[in-house]
Amino acid sequence: MQHHKQVERLMLFAQVAESLSFTQAARVLGISRAHLSEQVRRLEHDIGAPLLIRTTRAVRLTEEGERIRQRMQGVRSELLALERDLEHDLEHGREHPRQGFSGVLRITAPVLFAERYLIGVCNAFQARHPAVELRLDVSYESHDLTREPFDVAFRATRTPPDNLIARRLLDYVHCCCASPEYLAAQGTPHTAAALADHRCHRWAGQSGWPLASGEVSPAGGLAINDHRLLKQQALDHAGIIRVAHYLVDRELAEGRLVRLLAHEEGEPNSIYMLYPQRLPQSGKLRAFMAAVEAAMPPRSA
Incomplete structure (x- = not known):
């Protein structure tokens, strides 16, 4: 399987192991309980061993679950400390402590929205962050962000999928x-x-x-x-x-x-910005999404 998915599921499991409650862990993570439960189930399948003992009243760790929880404690601490450092740098006007954002952002969007809004945002973002490579897939195909390696998607819909985080950007008729x-x-x-x-x-x-x-x-x-x-x-x-x-x-x-x-003209439709329920979000992705939101007109037809 893809390594980033394995790491993501380990991080999600670590929160469940700390809370010993799917409901509390989902609340802390800001994701749905159903999505969290499914990701832990897939992790158990990949590992080939149960990590949790689930009853109607409680969740307990198996021996393997406790072993992974202990190893993940240090990993989570390091990642959360790194995230706090990056947020501090952003708050003080520095996109990155040393050299700015770099790497790749993979984006998928419908043709019309990409032509009208997204191309301009991408050009301005890359001018500010030249070390970031933006890979833009423009089509009317709805990709599965939980299985395909896209960081963010834009979609015209009235009902965004509940397994993704959705931000409404634009209403139109x-x-x-x-x-x-x-x-x-x-x-x-x-x-x-x-x-x-x-x-x-x-x-x-x-x-x-x-x-x-x-x-x-x-x-x-x-x-x-x-x-x-x-x-x-x-x-x-x-x-x-x-x-x-x-x-x-x-x-x-x-x-x-x-x-x-x-x-x-009938009922309006909406453009949503969608992204997977991952922890943590990269600084460049947060900055790109903020740039998109800043470029949107007031939500009216």
């Missing part, structure tokens, strides 16, 4: 929009039914637009599997599009596009 020139030539639709009289370009693979009043199936436009090209269709006065608001917020603010049918 999908909005219909078109250029003023197109609307001047073709008229402005004020109802969902009026979309039938317009060229409406949609995301390929999407049969219709799920509006607040129900799904409509606009025709007469292109089906495109690239949101940037969809936006360009609207900017080229070629019709109406429906995309995530944050993809076109600058064009709307500049007046290059006009927002349509706001009453049909």
